[in-house]
Amino acid sequence: MARIPEVARHRVPPQATTTGHREGGEGVVSLRRAAVRVGGRTLWSGVDLEVGAGEFTAVLGPNGVGKSTLIKVVLGILPTAAGEVRVLGEAPGRAGHRIGYLPQRRNVDPSLRIRGIDVVRMGLDGDRWGVPLPLPLRFSARRRAARDRIAEVIELVGASAYARRPLGECSGGQQQRLLIAQALVRGPELLLLDEPLDSLDLSHQGGVAALLGRICRAEGVSVVMVAHDVNPILPWLDRVLYLAEGGAAAGPPQQVITTRTLSRLYGAPVEVLRAGDGRLVVVGGGHGTEGGGGHGHHHELD
Amino acid sequence: MSVFTAFDHPYFTHALLAGSGIAAAAGLVGYFLVLRAQVFTGDALGHVAFTGGLAALAFGYDLRLGLFAATVVFAVLIGALGSRGRSDDVAIGSVFAWILGLGAFFLTLYSTRGAAHGTAGVSVLFGSIFGLSAGQAKVALLAAAAICAAVALLARPLLFASVDEAVATARGVPVRALGLAFLVLVGACAAEATQAVGSLLSLGLLAAPAGAAHLLTARPYHALALSAGLAVAEMWAGLGLSYAAPRLPPSFTILAVATAVYLATLVTVRPRRGRTVTSRAVRGNVPGWPRL
Numbered sequence: 001m002a003r004i005p006e007v008a009r010h011r012v013p014p015q016a017t018t019t020g021h022r023e024g025g026e027g028v029v030s031l032r033r034a035a036v037r038v039g040g041r042t043l044w045s046g047v048d049l050e051v052g053a054g055e056f057t058a059v060l061g062p063n064g065v066g067k068s069t070l071i072k073v074v075l076g077i078l079p080t081a082a083g084e085v086r087v088l089g090e091a092p093g094r095a096g097h098r099i100g101y102l103p104q105r106r107n108v109d110p111s112l113r114i115r116g117i118d119v120v121r122m123g124l125d126g127d128r129w130g131v132p133l134p135l136p137l138r139f140s141a142r143r144r145a146a147r148d149r150i151a152e153v154i155e156l157v158g159a160s161a162y163a164r165r166p167l168g169e170c171s172g173g174q175q176q177r178l179l180i181a182q183a184l185v186r187g188p189e190l191l192l193l194d195e196p197l198d199s200l201d202l203s204h205q206g207g208v209a210a211l212l213g214r215i216c217r218a219e220g221v222s223v224v225m226v227a228h229d230v231n232p233i234l235p236w237l238d239r240v241l242y243l244a245e246g247g248a249a250a251g252p253p254q255q256v257i258t259t260r261t262l263s264r265l266y267g268a269p270v271e272v273l274r275a276g277d278g279r280l281v282v283v284g285g286g287h288g289t290e291g292g293g294g295h296g297h298h299h300e301l302d
Numbered sequence: 303m304s305v306f307t308a309f310d311h312p313y314f315t316h317a318l319l320a321g322s323g324i325a326a327a328a329g330l331v332g333y334f335l336v337l338r339a340q341v342f343t344g345d346a347l348g349h350v351a352f353t354g355g356l357a358a359l360a361f362g363y364d365l366r367l368g369l370f371a372a373t374v375v376f377a378v379l380i381g382a383l384g385s386r387g388r389s390d391d392v393a394i395g396s397v398f399a400w401i402l403g404l405g406a407f408f409l410t411l412y413s414t415r416g417a418a419h420g421t422a423g424v425s426v427l428f429g430s431i432f433g434l435s436a437g438q439a440k441v442a443l444l445a446a447a448a449i450c451a452a453v454a455l456l457a458r459p460l461l462f463a464s465v466d467e468a469v470a471t472a473r474g475v476p477v478r479a480l481g482l483a484f485l486v487l488v489g490a491c492a493a494e495a496t497q498a499v500g501s502l503l504s505l506g507l508l509a510a511p512a513g514a515a516h517l518l519t520a521r522p523y524h525a526l527a528l529s530a531g532l533a534v535a536e537m538w539a540g541l542g543l544s545y546a547a548p549r550l551p552p553s554f555t556i557l558a559v560a561t562a563v564y565l566a567t568l569v570t571v572r573p574r575r576g577r578t579v580t581s582r583a584v585r586g587n588v589p590g591w592p593r594l
Contacts, residue, residue: 126462
């Protein structure tokens with residue numbers, strides 16, 4: 001568990017735009033020949049990945065292959081079994097205050113009677129001891145700065161209209177926007193998202209994906225996102241890490257999501273088709289063989 | 303008899319002082335108990351308080367020593383048996399029926415010692431707040447102040463850990479330790495509330511004001527303060543009622559007021575969607591990890 005220096009924890013982050021693109025050298029996330037074991041089973045090994053500043057990276061692959069585990073390794077919650085992992089130039093877990101994290105989740109319980117804005121605020125100072133003192137705002141510059149930053153980030157995700165409603169009463173898409181605001185409120189340099197579109201219906205998927213693309217492009221935040229379906233985020237992707245039973249492949253999407261690469265990863269014939277609207281469809285098995293792991297024949301990239 | 307003569311009686315002043323502290327502590331702890339969907343844990347710890355209190359009496363120790371020792375030890379045990387500092391239904395269920403049986407055993411052991419001991423079980427189960435001495439009231443007030451201070455210290459990270467366990471963990475919040483510390487506070491609070499309204503009824507003081515506060519405001523710190531305020535006001539109203547109508551025991555009047563306030567809130571404030579707050583409030587949004 002990272003002990004964050006007092007100053008860093010208490011400061012209100014600078015405007016996200018000023019963090020911008022970091023100059024030169026080291027990547028934001030860097031995995032070299034990394035492997036991970038959970039419960040005695042090696043989930044993946046030999047994974048190489050370089051995520052640069054302001055890049056949008058998707059982590060793809062079938063269920064159970066260890067996509068969420070990769071996020072936990074980058075967060076420093078799980079150790080690697082082999083290889084090297086560097087996050088923002090430090091060992092995983094050492095740069096927690098510079099990372100925004102959105103875990104995989106089902107919908108928030110409808111009975112949760114806490115406002116969205118309070119949940120966003122937890123991202124800013126939720127780890128501090130004590131209770132916020134009910135002093136008038138004019139006595140505390142820090143509280144004014146905190147209030148402004150929260151309002152700014154809620155505006156950024158377009159949640160101003162419903163931020164003061166209990167989170168449980170918001171729709172899935174509204175909740176996801178507020179939770180993205182929570183992850184962004186400290187002005188992180190890296191945003192880790194675990195299937196943020198999973199619980200949303202199609203119309204909201206496009207909106208939240210566009211928001212993430214905009215955060216990445218306009219705010220210069222590096223995004224690493226575990227995804228079930230690559231298509232909603234395809235327009236913004238710089239890089240793809242595809243994990244499968246047979247190994248891993250990283251690179252630009254048009255190089256990784258190909259019939260050849262995926263057939264190699266699955267160890268079975270897999271065909272990648274491009275639909276008329278540019279969407280990718282992965283079709284498994286030419287002769288009735290399945291790609292493994294309970295994969296159907298016709299499915300979107302999952 | 304007027305309510306204004308109440309303060310002429312030391313027993314009433316003692317009850318009011320101790321009761322205010324106990325209610326404030328129960329209101330603060332109760333807010334998180336409802337938020338974390340651990341109301342059942344509070345109930346279990348009430349039963350433990352009964353057994354601990356009677357065990358202390360049976361072996362010749364101070365009642366309060368038994369109350370606090372038993373509830374705090376069992377709070378730690380429940381936390382350790384359940385996963386990640388949150389108590390587990392099966393773990394509680396399998397232990398607390400046995401505990402209650404053990405309480406019956408200690409009650410028999412104690413009450414067969416002398417005729418005067420026959421009512422001990424009743425007063426532990428249902429409370430005897432008008433029977434507190436000046437010294438007992440002072441200790442109860444100090445213990446309540448300590449619980450309130452501890453909740454205030456833990457409030458912000460505990461809120462974070464209760465609402466968003468995975469993100470709080472990633473942010474370096476000691477989620478598990480906080481869960482355990484909170485259970486200890488619930489235990490201490492159950493021991494405190496037993497002195498006021500009894501071990502069987504302590505749950506009402508923990509759940510009713512907090513449930514009403516959850517419904518009345520969605521601002522967490524306002525709700526926390528409101529929960530404590532409601533609990534104290536309900537305690538005062540209950541004590542006043544019981545003084546004015548001596549046939550009504552204070553435990554009954556306090557909980558009758560608390561329940562009435564909760565029901566009135568439930569009827570007037572309707573969440574736009576969803577159920578009441580006493581359901582498993584937050585578990586649904588916390589994914590079990592590692593879940594692949």
